[in-house]
């Protein structure tokens with residue numbers, strides 16, 4: 001059964017995070033020795049939120065971007081759903097900022113450029129994230145950022161009630177139109193959250209903050225915030241463009257990508273898209289051969305199993321080997337751990 005499959009394919013390690021109905025454990029994909037993150041969800045606890053998990057899984061299968069954590073495999077038992085996901089050894093951006101108080105403008109620009117490219121991609125795919133915050137941005141082994149949606153907020157539609165009710169969405173990052181209960185566009189509220197996020201990177205504290213929720217909402221609706229004297233004129237300008245209370249006056253993600261503060265400075269570390277979307281670029285024969293030899297199966301059988309994209313153990317093995325081949329410096333052996 002799937003429980004035995006999980007235990008024969010992965011070795012589970014410590015819990016690295018938990019929230020609401022999900023728990024995340026570090027684990028090892030035994031065949032390749034690759035570290036992964038396994039998100040474990042209890043179906044009973046999910047209740048009528050269960051359909052949204054299936055929605056999220058289908059979304060994850062479509063999302064293939066160098067700054068979004070990859071889904072490798074899905075396993076389901078009668079009581080649980082397991083998502084095997086790309087592991088980010090650097091942990092949360094939140095802890096990275098706390099350790100440094102705040103980031104220099106150049107470093108903040110590099111990170112922000114990566115975040116904006118991931119959000120632009122999600123919007124292009126018809127999704128809004130709705131919970132952009134440093135806890136949902138993880139550092140990979142190249143000190144690059146990976147966007148995740150831990151709390152299940154990214155969905156193509158979703159009324160205010162669903163947004164506020166189900167979404168742990170931290171209010172400090174919520175847009176004025178959202179906290180006012182007005183109609184909102186997910187893509188526009190994401191831009192506001194990006195503004196709060198960049199402010200947190202550059203300042204080390206939040207633009208709108210108060211322990212009283214009502215006061216916090218009023219500050220957000222006023223949209224007035226301090227501009228510490230260390231902020232350059234370029235960063236003040238891009239922050240003002242995102243932290244516009246009126247969503248119609250707010251910069252769009254495309255305008256953001258063209259903003260001088262982002263496109264200025266050193267060529268930015270956007271990971272190359274090359275070798276990013278294995279599902280669309282045709283299978284890599286060398287990987288098929290490696291898998292066939294190690295599994296004692298014919299290449300035809302392995303190729304057919306990979307091209308089914310069933311997000312089973314075969315998909316996980318292929319995606320892990322593909323990621324290892326195209327996105328990390330050369331490593332030893334067939335499954336060089």
Ligand SMILES: COc1cccc(Nc2ncc(-c3ccc(C(=O)NCC(=O)Nc4ccccc4)cc3)c(OCC3CCNCC3)n2)c1
Pocket residue numbers: 016017018019024037039056059060063068069085086087088089090091092122127129135136138147148149150151154
């Ligand atoms: C202290 O944390 C540490 C310390 C040291 C190492 C690590 N490494 C490490 N790697 C990987 C993960 C992870 C990746 C993806 C998902 C996920 O849920 N994807 C689904 C997803 O992204 N959908 C989606 C994305 C975009 C659009 C639409 C849908 C869940 C977990 C992790 O989690 C830990 C949690 C802890 C609580 N805060 C959030 C992260 N942690 C973490």
